Amino acid sequence: MNLSDYFYLCGVNADLRNIAPLESSIERLFEKRSRIQKGRPLPSASVNRIRDDFAMEWTYNSNSIEGNTLSLRETIMVLKDGITIGGKSLREHFEAINHEKAIDYLYSIVNSKYVLRSIDILNLHGLVMKNIEDEFAGRIRNGAVRIVGANFTPPNASRVSDLLDELIEYINTNPQGLNDVLLATVFHHKLVWIHPFFDGNGRTVRLAMNLLLIRTGFPPAIILKNDRKKYYDALNTANKGDYSKLALLMIQALERSLNIYINAIPGNDETYELISNIVSEDQAPYGQEYISLLARQGKIDAYKEGRNWLTTRKAVEAYIEGRKRKRVVKKTK
Ligand SMILES: Nc1ncnc2c1ncn2[C@@H]1O[C@H](COP(=O)(O)OP(=O)(O)OP(=O)(O)O)[C@@H](O)[C@H]1O
Ligand SMILES: [Mg+2]
Incomplete structure (x- = not known):
């Protein structure tokens, strides 16, 4: 199956031509990735520190996009010190704890040979929704959903399972030979477009797309809370088949993470x-x-x-x- 068949199934015609102006930016990401790979081994203390910082930021930003009101500092207090924050709901605490566990799980399954599997997406969702909606945690939806403010309605529940399998097959065969960044971008959009779950779709896809990036040696791309409006607008644009805005957001998110690693390379003379x-x-x-x-x-x-x-x-x-x-x-x- 090629991309246009797939998009036909999803009812949209994807046009990747708009991505052309972003090619040099994507090139730059690959250069940075190889600089980091050549600069290895980075001091293990820095690597652990960075991974830990990313886990906190990723958790804070992804939950915050979804409406969680814990600040970055509060998230760190909950996760690092096990402190409960007065005035914040139990659910918000669980969301922080669950998300960190989901990141741990992600790192435990990913390596350079990782192949995307639907069970991993379900497991990530299961961890994200644990103790929150146990009935639906790790299960695809069996009813209709709406996305507030979106310009489309997600597909009928009866199609979700097939669409998910097709998307995974598309990602694993990569018929259009998309580069790692664009593949993760298309996956990101198509998974939220299918909206396989009743809730927690955004958090799950922001984890799962990082499986695709991390397996290729990239650090995680973290969509920032501050960019929420841009992110939703980019998804609406992608729904019309134009990936340029979402790709740019993904590039910027990756570049930020790459720069944090580059700053940790000993003897690095470029400061941001x-x-x-x-x-x-x-x-x-x-x-x-x-x-x-x-x-x-x-x-x-x-x-x-x-x-x-x-x-x-x-x-x-x-x-x-x-x-x-x-x-x-x-x-x-
Ligand atoms: N216009 C849109 N088109 C496609 N997907 C969208 C659109 N607007 C939002 N989304 C996706 O849907 C997600 C929201 O779905 P859902 O509430 O199930 O996930 P969540 O994890 O609970 O919330 P969030 O994704 O906000 O963290 C958004 O994060 C985004 O990824
Ligand atoms: Mg939600």
């Missing part, structure tokens, strides 16, 4: 700084606002921390250099 530290407001021709725009568009090496974009001096210089060269080429043509 606030754009305002690197260029001033009115620095011609590339001021702060322009560099921020390039960062948002994925055109320079940058990542977002909180509400701010960080980049390196080298990345800004390389971009300006590249522009100059392009201009010279144009003139001589």
Whole structure:
């Protein structure tokens, strides 16, 4: 089965042509991945620390997108110190604990030879929903669901099982030869499109897509709470067959995680700084606002921390250099 057959089954025509402008950004992710792989072994203390920090951030952000009101600090207190937070529901505590357990499970099954299986998706869901909705934890839905604010209705419950099998087959055969990043992007969207569960679909897919990334040597991509609106908009756009917005979000999420690893490589001489530290407001021709725009568009090496974009001096210089060269080429043509 090829992609268009699959999308036909799902009632949408996917058009991956819109992804072309993102190719250089994806290229950059692969370069960073190999830099990290070459820089190995990283000090084990840093690796453990980073993995642990990611687990906290991933848990906080994914649960928070879903409406959990624990802050990052509170999430860390619950998970690290076993403290209960006054005024927060038992459910919210379980969501944090469950999500961390699901991450542990994910790492226990993933390796470079990992092949996606539906049982793993069900198990992740089972862990996410444990003690919350035990009746449905780890089980595909047997009734209709709606996604509030979405521009479509998920498929009828009677089709879920077949669609899920087809999606997994599509991912494992990768008939279009998609790269690791796009494969995870398409999987992310198609799984929430099918919406196999009554609840917990978002959290489950944000775990499961990372199985696909981590098996190839990428760190986990963490969709940030701050990007929730953009994320939902990107999914609505993907429902129409245009993956450009979702791919950009995935690229940015991965780049942020990759940069955190790169910063841990001993002797690394590139530090990520606030754009305002690197260029001033009115620095011609590339001021702060322009560099921020390039960062948002994925055109320079940058990542977002909180509400701010960080980049390196080298990345800004390389971009300006590249522009100059392009201009010279144009003139001589
Ligand atoms: N327009 C949309 N099209 C497709 N999928 C969507 C759309 N809007 C949201 N989604 C997906 O549906 C998820 C919500 O589904 P559900 O409530 O079952 O999951 P959850 O884990 O409980 O919540 P959340 O996903 O918000 O954490 C979103 O996270 C997102 O991944
Ligand atoms: Mg929900």
